[in-house]
Amino acid sequence: MPTLKNQLVVLLNGADIVDVCIGKLGKISDISLFRETRHKFNVEQKFIGDKAYIGDNAITTPHKKPKKSEISQLQKEQNKQLFSRRIGVEHMISRVKIFRVVSEKFRLSRHRYNQVIMAVCGLVRLRLNCSGFLSVNT
Numbered sequence: 001m002p003t004l005k006n007q008l009v010v011l012l013n014g015a016d017i018v019d020v021c022i023g024k025l026g027k028i029s030d031i032s033l034f035r036e037t038r039h040k041f042n043v044e045q046k047f048i049g050d051k052a053y054i055g056d057n058a059i060t061t062p063h064k065k066p067k068k069s070e071i072s073q074l075q076k077e078q079n080k081q082l083f084s085r086r087i088g089v090e091h092m093i094s095r096v097k098i099f100r101v102v103s104e105k106f107r108l109s110r111h112r113y114n115q116v117i118m119a120v121c122g123l124v125r126l127r128l129n130c131s132g133f134l135s136v137n138t
Contacts, residue, residue, distance in 0.1 A: 010092045016128065017121050031055050048086055095124050
């Protein structure tokens with residue numbers, strides 16, 4: 001069975017899921033998938049990505065270590081700051097992966113995948129909204 005590639009666009013600090021690109025069949029790189037869905041967002045919009053997104057001016061990515069060399073201390077600090085901003089996004093991705101639909105082989109028919117992923121994202125958003133609501137009222 002071919003693999004399905006998903007893309008999840010999340011607000012900084014993991015506040016909410018903004019966009020879900022569901023089930024692209026076959027092997028496709030993250031940057032290619034981003035370029036296909038870029039038209040959904042404002043041209044001025046800036047993004048933060050991991051090393052899989054190197055190569056696009058709209059995405060801020062960490063500095064890569066050059067071959068047979070080290071990155072400078074300034075670049076290490078910039079990477080640290082970038083990772084501290086991305087940690088909420090990584091937590092959101094892990095919340096979606098808890099449901100195992102994204103992280104394991106999908107065993108239902110392919111036409112149901114869209115409904116299941118959207119339901120999972122809805123449950124994650126509901127849980128976020130409920131926990132935010134409860135923490136505000138207490």
